[in-house]
Amino acid sequence: MPELSESTVRDILDSHRDPETGRPMGSMGQIGSVEVSGQTINATIGISSHSRPIQADVKEALESKLVAAFPGVTVNLTFQLHARPATRVGQTALRAKSVIAVGSGKGGVGKSTVAASIALTLRQFGCKVGLMDADVYGPSIPHLLGLSGRPGFSESKRIDPIMLKDDSDLPPMPVMSMGFLVDPNEAVIWRGPMLHGSINQFLGMTEWGELDYLIIDMPPGTGDVALTLSQAIPLAGSVVVCTPQEVALLDAVKAIAMFRKVNIPILGMVENMSGFLCPDCGKTYDIFGQGGAREKADEMDVSFLGGLPIDIKLRVAGDEGRLPQVIASDDVARGPLEKITQAMVRTLASRNAAAPPKPTLPTL
Structure with missing residues (x-):
């Protein structure tokens, strides 16, 4: 079992895949502050408006990963909007x-x-x-x-x-x-x-x-x-x-x-x-x-x-x-x-x- 620290917690959060892009959330800049106080983990997660309908799924998946890695911890996740522009679709201006x-x-x-x-x-x-x-x-x-x-x-x-x-x-x-x-x-x-x-x-x-x-x-x-x-x-x-x-x-x-x-x-x-x-x-x-x-x-x-x-x-x-x-x-x-x-x-x-x-x- 890894040692509970801000670094190990961030590694787990960073590796989770963003539902919109399929890329690790850390590589997309979606993991904000991470704090560990005793057996309590506080973290701020960015999620794009595209993924808002399944924000609860993301929260549950991240909490499950952290509890599995650090049994007995209390996890408090705060979500904020992660701005990501839409690209052009094909050759249109859409x-x-x-x-x-x-x-x-x-x-x-x-x-x-x-x-x-x-x-x-x-x-x-x-x-x-x-x-x-x-x-x-x-x-x-x-x-x-x-x-x-x-x-x-x-x-x-x-x-x-x-x-x-x-x-x-x-x-x-x-x-x-x-x-x-x-x-x-x-x-x-x-x-x-x-x-x-x-x-x-x-x-x-x-x-x-x-x-x-x-x-x-x-x-x-x-x-x-x-x-x-x-x-x-x-x-x-x-x-x-x-x-x-x-x-x-x-x-x-x-x-x-x-x-x-x-x-x-x-x-x-x-x-x-x-x-x-x-x-x-x-x-x-x-x-x-x-x-x-x-x-x-x-x-x-x-x-x-x-x-x-x-x-x-x-x-x-x-x-x-x-x-x-x-x-x-x-x-x-x-x-x-x-x-x-x-x-x-x-x-x-x-x-x-x-x-x-x-x-x-x-x-x-």
Whole structure:
């Protein structure tokens, strides 16, 4: 057993891998002060906003390592924000650490609500998030978020997205959608080249700022958008949304096959409408079946990120354009979304730990 000292404690903390980069935290400048007083260890740890959803995991892992090395010690870890700039994604001007597509094999499974809810939940954790509505033919993100207006242009001739803001200390969330550019009653009738051009403009010509995550709400089905995205930028991964019944699972399988065919990693599956918890009697009714997505995920060697029950509050909030307010204020409604979001970030972290280290910019 090593001798308990500031030096030995720091060695253990330094060697722990940062979930965002996969590099040792010491090499990234994330270990601050370390003090040893008797059998008590006090240390300050820096964690980037990208990893905020799994900060509790990092804390637990570090505490376990220290207790295993020095049995009987008391560990007090204090976390602070570790600033790390986002690099450019591919050859675009977009600066985001993780670009994630949320798709489904068919419409009507709540994909847009899930995409918006994941973005809002990441924001609640303190991440810098952007939300791009790539469902050009049926944009619903503006309605779900209660946003309207028409994007302007910056001095550099780039598109200024519509910003989701509130009275909290959370960073504003840039949102871009075809719904801001066309009349709600107007149909978008485009062939592939026009669709391709609009997606590239949304990605590369929008003033997204520096993002931890850009969440992209995909159109339903297996059309041109996934191919366009795979050619335009390297995506960190995709999330496939389905409902428990077999007919939806069959289409989810096609969505997974599509993402794999264009070399977009699958981060996992989300089972939406996963049971209805009756607010009057407390009984759960499996209206669309039970566990279908989990079984299909196991069958296809895909992570199961979790299930989202039918929640009347969220349904009403989406219809009324109050989804951000309900997710921010209702812990019960946000609970399943937090679990799914954390599972998604854990999957990213495990892949970062297994992948060769990426070049990073110097710490500011």
